[in-house]
Amino acid sequence: MHQLLPQVAHQIAQAQAEARGSQIREAAYQQDWASQHDVxxxxRVSCPTCNSPTTGGRxxxxxxxALSLQTTCQGCNHQIPAGAAFCTNCGRPQ
Structure with a gap:
């Protein structure tokens, strides 16, 4: 009888964790992630040399x-890939 109690407690904890995961996923699905972004x-990207608007070509x-997909870190001015979340040189969030 005593050996069943830890197993039952484990099953209860597992069910609670699964329920929390479901609640978190449901809240994430209901969140409007794009409302603050103009999609x-x-x-519009400008040429770094002549400042003319470009159309996405090379x-x-x-x-x-030549247009590269690079940007400059605002923390250390290191060239990093466009869209990078962090600078590869100083680690600053972009």
């Missing part, structure tokens, strides 16, 4: 400069 307007259509 309808295409992103080269600027005005001056021919």
């Amino acid at each position: 309808a307007t295409p992103a 080269f600027c259509s005005s001056c021919g400069t």
